[in-house]
Structures are given as C-alpha cells and as structure tokens.
Amino acid sequence: MSHARHWGRIAIAAVSTGILTASLWKGPAVNAQATSPQTPVPNSYAPVDDKESFQAVHDRMVAAKAAVQQRQLDLLNERYDLSDRPSSTVTMDRTKPVQTGVRVKLPAGVTWDALASQTPEQIREKGSFPKGFLPLPHAHHEEGGMVFPHAELQELLDKEQRDLTRFDLDFDIPERFLAEFPAATYLTTRPDLGDVSKGQLITINNYYELFSGILNPKQLEGLRLLVTPFPQQQFNQTTDRRSDKPSRGVACLDCHTNGGTNGAFHEVGDIRPQEFRHRIETPALRGVNIQRLFGSQRALKTVEDFTEFEQRAAYFDGDHVIAAKKGVNVLERGSQVHFMAEFEELLDFPPAPKLMWDGKLDPAKATKEELHGQDVFYGKGRCAECHSGQYFTDNSMHDLHAERFYTQHMENGMMMARDGAIKTFPLRGIKDTPPYLHDGRLLTLEDTVEYFNLVLGTKLTAQEKKDLVSYLQTL
Structure with missing residues (x-):
C-alpha cells in the first residue's frame, strides 16, 4: 500500500x-x-x-536515464561495500542467505571505536559521520x-x-x-x-x-x-x-x-x-x-x-x-x-523457534552468544527502551536527532535534513526484511547495530555488537 x-x-x-x-x-x-x-x-x-x-x-527521459543511474550508483559505491558476502549459517524465510558484515564505509583513517568515542559536535565539525548513515535519496529524487x-x-x-x-x-x-x-x-x-x-x-x-x-x-x-x-x-x-x-x-x-x-x-x-x-x-x-x-x-x-x-x-x-x-x-x-x-490483520510474523511466549529466548535452545546478545538488547544497548514486549515495539514514535552529527546539505537532489519522529517498527522477523530504517539506508543488521551504537552513544564492544546481531537473527 x-x-x-x-x-x-x-x-x-x-x-x-x-x-x-x-x-x-x-x-x-x-x-x-x-x-x-x-x-x-x-x-x-x-x-x-x-x-x-x-x-x-x-x-x-530515456536519453537522460544512463546519467541518472550512474549518479545513484556512484553514491551507493561511495557509501557502501556492495560486495556479495552471504552468511553460511543464517537464511531468510526459505533458503536465501542474509548478507553479513558492516557495509557502511568509514571516512579514511577513522575506526568505529574512535568514532564512538567522539561527541556529536566533534563528528559534525570533522565531517566524519559515515555517509551511509545519512538519509538515502530516491534513485532519482x-x-x-x-x-x-x-x-x-x-x-x-x-x-x-x-x-x-x-x-x-x-x-x-x-x-x-x-x-x-x-x-x-x-x-x-x-x-x-x-x-x-x-x-x-x-x-x-x-x-x-x-x-x-x-x-x-x-x-x-x-x-x-x-x-x-x-x-x-x-x-x-x-x-x-x-x-x-x-x-x-x-x-x-x-x-x-x-x-x-x-x-x-x-x-x-x-x-x-x-x-x-x-x-x-x-x-x-x-x-x-x-x-x-x-x-x-x-x-x-x-x-x-x-x-x-x-x-x-x-x-x-x-x-x-x-x-x-x-x-x-x-x-x-x-x-x-x-x-x-x-x-x-491475519498476516503473521514468521516462526521463531527459539523464542518463548513472552518473546524471551528459551535458554535450552539458544546459544551462549544469543543469550548474551539478549542481555545487551535489554541492557547496555538500550534497544528494549523502544522495542519492547513480545513483538518488540512500543507502538510509539521517536526522534533520534541524528542531525546532531552532520550539517544540512544536498546530495543527489535530496536535502540531508533531520528525519524527525519515526514509528517504532516491530523487530519480529527482522532478519527476513532487509534493508533497514524507514528509507533502507542500512543494508545489514551489522550496519544497524553500528548506527544505533553511535547515535545512542552506547559504546558497545566488538563482542557485544557481534552477539547482539546473533540475537536479532533469532527474533
């Protein structure tokens, strides 16, 4: 619709x-x-x-199409690693493997840990906010x-x-x-x-x-x-x-x-x-x-x-x-x-065999990494503050104020402005519905974890991020 x-x-x-x-x-x-x-x-x-x-x-418009397509392809290649890196263990509804790894590219000389240690003002002044975290323009905006x-x-x-x-x-x-x-x-x-x-x-x-x-x-x-x-x-x-x-x-x-x-x-x-x-x-x-x-x-x-x-x-x-x-x-x-x-209203989420009736992992079925990821989700990662309950949504809207990290500017016909308040989408079946955020700017769950780690200032460790992704794949 x-x-x-x-x-x-x-x-x-x-x-x-x-x-x-x-x-x-x-x-x-x-x-x-x-x-x-x-x-x-x-x-x-x-x-x-x-x-x-x-x-x-x-x-x-047909004559202009090649230039339109190339402009968008250049933007995507500047922002993301678009290579094929499928999971060997995790699939979607049937047999299609999920794509793995952080695909958002960092500015030269910047690491995720170094970026997370800076304030939004420092990131904005240096222009080091990853471009893949900016709003994604329409293919021809x-x-x-x-x-x-x-x-x-x-x-x-x-x-x-x-x-x-x-x-x-x-x-x-x-x-x-x-x-x-x-x-x-x-x-x-x-x-x-x-x-x-x-x-x-x-x-x-x-x-x-x-x-x-x-x-x-x-x-x-x-x-x-x-x-x-x-x-x-x-x-x-x-x-x-x-x-x-x-x-x-x-x-x-x-x-x-x-x-x-x-x-x-x-x-x-x-x-x-x-x-x-x-x-x-x-x-x-x-x-x-x-x-x-x-x-x-x-x-x-x-x-x-x-x-x-x-x-x-x-x-x-x-x-x-x-x-x-x-x-x-x-x-x-x-x-x-x-x-x-x-x-x-009859359309259901996909089966999640590791979840119990309350939306929590069954300890008898989950791995150690998944259980640790659940702890991060409900604790340090602050995910459950919005994605709550057995369907992982508070049925509300939230403004993350991501514009703190960058200055407003134009890219490919779209103003890189604030997103405003966006509804909390339920996370059940999240591995089956990439890409992520309302505009699809995040290609993988790893990208999504890095985005919220930076914007929320949670300063997760590499292991915490990895296990959080493992947990999200069980939902």
Missing part, C-alpha cells in the same frame, strides 16, 4: 558533467510579494494539463515515484502480463540486500499451515486457488482487492505516466509482496518541497494486528485509515487534483476498506 510519489512534470537537461538538474515545484510560497515576474512561484500542486506529448517526455526490483517486474510480467517497468529509471540496491522473493505468507488463524503461499507470488490469477477454504468470504474479498491493480501516479492510462504502455496500475501487494516486502521504494507524499521528501522502503505487513500506528511518520491510527489514505491520496502524492485526472480508486469504507484490513 505504501507507494511512490511524483510531483509534476520535470524538465531535465544533461550538462557537461553528466549530472542532471531538475525544475519542479518548490513548495508553499514564503514571501510571494518579493518574487519578480521571472521568479517561479512556489507551488504545492502538480500541473494537470499536458504541455508535451508522451513521446517527447519518453524520449527525453527530483522525479520520485514507485520503483520495483527486477524479480517483481519479471514475475508480474510472466504471471499477469502486467509491466511495471519504468522507462526512465531502474531499481538501485543490489538484489542480494533485499528480502527473499517471493516472501512467505503466514496466517495468525492457521499457524499449522506454515507458508500458505507455497512459494508462489500471490496474484489476481492464483489468490482464489491458494486461499479458498482457508479464508472466510470477507477475507477472501479483501485479498482480491489487495491484488487488484488500480491507477497510480506513475502507472495509469494517461500520457503523464512512466510506463511505455498505458497501465492498469499497481496493487497493494505489488510492494508488500505476499504480505511481506520486496524492497520497492518511493517518496513520502506529505512533505514539501521536493528535496525534503523522504525515501520510503516498503515495510512488511506482517503483524499489523498488533500495531497501533501506520505510516513511518503519519501516525495513522488504524490499518483501515492507512488503506483508505493510500488509495485516495498516497498513490498520487497527496494531490487530489492529479488523482481525479489519473483515475483514483475511491474505496468504500464500510465494505472494501474493512475487507482489505481484515485480511491484512
């Missing part, structure tokens, strides 16, 4: 360095009287009328929009003959750092069945075969709506789209694959101007029945609110004018929204 955002037509021109510039709205006017006739007036709305033909827009990984594109094309390939942009993070595809599907009502998807991608063509006799009629209808494509900002029937052919649109489970995640990303629709919008990496829908906040920052109070919000607004960057043009699907609250939410 969390899908990409797009704010109007972009005029892109390649300059001699190969870097692209973009021109689009800049947000609400601050001092309209001070603007000259030649100064563009800041605007919250995207243009509705078509001033270019589809072919002209298509050809221009000025343009934005929903972007799907290759595996999802290929499977939908094969199974539904529906093409969600963008002509202007490809997915950026290597597949090895994404969740296993397709995700396994577990139901709170039938834990005895294990993965009810049977390793298949759930689509409009097979949902009935897979779930009839397992779900009641309302739940089955809710699932049908969740796999039904509806018009969206980049994928619709108008000429202002980013697919070669007119598109039926996207389905909720195109991002939340099988109720999990495939790593698809977009930009939030509720921030202006464009450079301040956050990249959002798709979270899993597993465990929404125990959650009380929805949306990384919106703090919607029910999954019904979120379902309706996505269809009415988020699919179209919160722009109701554009939504009307592109064919917004207005869901009926008392039946359709309720039915969709009823299925979503």
